[in-house]
Amino acid sequence: MIRLDSRDARPIYEQVMDSLRRLVVSGAIQPGEKLPSVRAMATTLAINPNTIQRAYESLAAEGYLHPVAGKGCFAADRGDIQGRRRETLLNRFDQTAAELIFLGLSPDELSHRLHAVSQP
Amino acid sequence: MIRLDSRDARPIYEQVMDSLRRLVVSGAIQPGEKLPSVRAMATTLAINPNTIQRAYESLAAEGYLHPVAGKGCFAADRGDIQGRRRETLLNRFDQTAAELIFLGLSPDELSHRLHAVSQP
Amino acid sequence: MIRLDSRDARPIYEQVMDSLRRLVVSGAIQPGEKLPSVRAMATTLAINPNTIQRAYESLAAEGYLHPVAGKGCFAADRGDIQGRRRETLLNRFDQTAAELIFLGLSPDELSHRLHAVSQP
Amino acid sequence: MIRLDSRDARPIYEQVMDSLRRLVVSGAIQPGEKLPSVRAMATTLAINPNTIQRAYESLAAEGYLHPVAGKGCFAADRGDIQGRRRETLLNRFDQTAAELIFLGLSPDELSHRLHAVSQP
DNA sequence: GTGGTCTAGACCACG
DNA sequence: GTGGTCTAGACCACG
Secondary structure, eight states: OOOOOTTOOSOHHHHHHHHHHHHHHHTSSOTTOBOOOHHHHHHHHTOOHHHHHHHHHHHHHHTSEEEETTTEEEEOOGGGSOHHHHHHHHHHHHHHHHHHHHTTOOHHHHHHHHHHHHOO | OOOOOTTOOSOHHHHHHHHHHHHHHTTSSOTTOBOOOHHHHHHHHTOOHHHHHHHHHHHHHHTSEEEETTTEEEEOOGGGSOHHHHHHHHHHHHHHHHHHHHTTOOHHHHHHHHHHHHOO | OOOOOTTOOSOHHHHHHHHHHHHHHHTSSOTTOBOOOHHHHHHHHTOOHHHHHHHHHHHHHHTSEEEETTTEEEEOOGGGSOHHHHHHHHHHHHHHHHHHHHTTOOHHHHHHHHHHHHOO | OOOOOTTOOSOHHHHHHHHHHHHHHHTSSOTTOBOOOHHHHHHHHTOOHHHHHHHHHHHHHHTSEEEETTTEEEEOOGGGSOHHHHHHHHHHHHHHHHHHHHTTOOHHHHHHHHHHHHOO
């Protein structure tokens, strides 16, 4: 489920964060579901545990998961995800859309894409 | 017009690239228009010329501007912008939209935003 | 016939050289034919005469044209073109072909291209 | 393996790029193989690390290698090489061939060279 | 240890 | 004057 790409210039912990967010967004990981332990995931991905630890901490800061001492990390409910993350995404959405429209795509085409994305 | 944010984790040359792209996309910089010279902009922003040089080079690789040795850098036409940039933006658009929809925004709300963005 | 491209990173005198070589190679300029004077061509292309002068001198060094004092520059016969230019081209040919073959093109495909090039 | 020629008019980073491309094309460097670190190669060639860095970056942009921060640079697979590089080479191939044919070489001679190049 | 970024300063080709 | 190249040296993130 989590694929690391050595050709990807981004640091590994960011790739891990991105993969986990996508699994949550797609429903592959359900709210309240327990995530693999830091050590387990580090072993599976053949990665330094510190790297997974950092990804988990950052996702917890965003509200995507919440750690329970001695029990592990659990996927959060949508409502828990920080407003700051939403702002970041809305800014990115506007800027990306503006540039795509500048490059010749019509708002209707992009609208179409939106509905395709929302009904997978 | 170009604002650098020291709290922004991204490197300076990327912030410069982003600002310049936005100025082109918004029409504040017109196709064919001459940009400030590497040294002029470096002085204005109180940044090392090499850093501006790098931003200009990367924007040239994307097709956003074309340098003419001895003359200066000029904003390109939309048609000159590399297809790879478009793909990057479409991927970002889909992922950002998917996460926003997961966070509770409806496709219709995002559609509204699209049209707001396209008619400034 | 000679088109300068401001988007081309190469210096103008090289672009001029390249255009003139191509005109000779294609037969658009015949052996012995008189070329426009430095001043005439500079005016036509809206370029500094020094730039044309440099292109003419370099082409003369390669054997592509020979200047006649007080008369102008004339296109040379094939036999006059320097052996050094031929060596340069053969090296470039081998290297370019090797890389194309590495990238997956077959020698036969390239052979086909050769014959297409030779019968325009 | 990498030879720099001070008489060569091309900048050092391009000479380095050319040498590395040739090593990859010839198979002396295999896909996935690790290249010397930026600093190691800089020391070997008695060149500033920034110059090597630039060569590596440009080769990465072409798809010839991919850097992994903290790990090193690795030779890519053929499939990763950008299509733009292929177009550049095809243009160069056609022009070089056209000029060689103009200079008296027959397409058959060049065809022979192709097969010699492909079976080293 | 490795690549990524940045500064400071220099010289050159082009036109 | 302008962009292009190069050197020297520094600090940082990542793992």
